[in-house]
Amino acid sequence: MAERPYIVGNWKMNGTRAMLSEARAIDRAAQRYMKVEVAVAPPYTLIHAVHKEAEQIGVGAQDCHPGVEGAHTGDINASMIADAGAKFVILGHSERRQGHGESNELINAKIESALEAGLRVILCCGETLETRDAGDAESFVLNQIKAALPLFGEPAERLTIAYEPIWAIGTGRTATSEDIEAMHRSIRELLNETYGEEASAAVRILYGGSVKPDNAPEILATPEVGGALVGGASLSAETFLGIVVGASESEEA
Numbered sequence: 001m002a003e004r005p006y007i008v009g010n011w012k013m014n015g016t017r018a019m020l021s022e023a024r025a026i027d028r029a030a031q032r033y034m035k036v037e038v039a040v041a042p043p044y045t046l047i048h049a050v051h052k053e054a055e056q057i058g059v060g061a062q063d064c065h066p067g068v069e070g071a072h073t074g075d076i077n078a079s080m081i082a083d084a085g086a087k088f089v090i091l092g093h094s095e096r097r098q099g100h101g102e103s104n105e106l107i108n109a110k111i112e113s114a115l116e117a118g119l120r121v122i123l124c125c126g127e128t129l130e131t132r133d134a135g136d137a138e139s140f141v142l143n144q145i146k147a148a149l150p151l152f153g154e155p156a157e158r159l160t161i162a163y164e165p166i167w168a169i170g171t172g173r174t175a176t177s178e179d180i181e182a183m184h185r186s187i188r189e190l191l192n193e194t195y196g197e198e199a200s201a202a203v204r205i206l207y208g209g210s211v212k213p214d215n216a217p218e219i220l221a222t223p224e225v226g227g228a229l230v231g232g233a234s235l236s237a238e239t240f241l242g243i244v245v246g247a248s249e250s251e252e253a
């Protein structure tokens with residue numbers, strides 16, 4: 001792995017201020033695992049509070065609106081989350097694509113607005129079980145990425161990709177190491193073609209979907225896996241840190 005493994009907790013629509021103690025515990029423990037880059041993406045309402053607690057971990061958001069300020073009731077844009085203390089934003093998560101009808105074009109616009117606001121971006125991609133069973137997973141995922149990738153500036157430096165097969169999210173099922181490796185290698189080839197090998201090497205490709213402390217070591221040891229995007233298991237410091245420990249050990253192996 002070229003870079004430190006990156007372990008990111010996506011809290012989704014979970015967490016009130018009572019969760020700040022978990023964030024604090026994650027942050028304090030992360031200081032013992034400096035070989036791993038640790039971050040959490042709490043809901044908007046907690047970004048500033050988690051940012052104030054965090055000495056070691058990165059803090060990010062789970063979405064942003066692509067526009068500048070204006071008449072968009074209920075929306076929050078990239079410069080607002082940056083102002084609240086976010087350093088990155090997760091974009092294109094399947095729960096946004098499916099639950100909010102987000103298209104690749106919209107996700108591309110969000111990515112460009114986030115980069116413009118100085119944020120790093122985690123671009124999510126992943127196929128349904130139907131698509132996988134039809135043998136179309138690779139072309140589907142590569143198309144998602146191609147359509148959303150930013151092309152201006154030096155985007156590769158601030159980009160992370162998260163491959164999250166939809167059928168593995170919150171289901172307790174994970175893809176096999178072989179399937180993960182094959183998909184990550186295809187994504188790497190696409191990044192090499194888009195940005196050139198040198199710039200592409202800076203882009204970590206995370207795996208997401210039912211990552212837990214017990215399966216993390218095998219997943220993180222898979223070639224081309226640069227870390228994990230963790231949902232359910234990131235809601236408790238104990239389980240999330242179990243994954244961070246697995247990442248730290250995979251670095252030492």
Ligand code: 13P
Binds near residue numbers: 169208209233
């Ligand atoms: P789970 O870890 O709960 O399967 O969620 C994965 C995910 O969607 C992270 O973004």
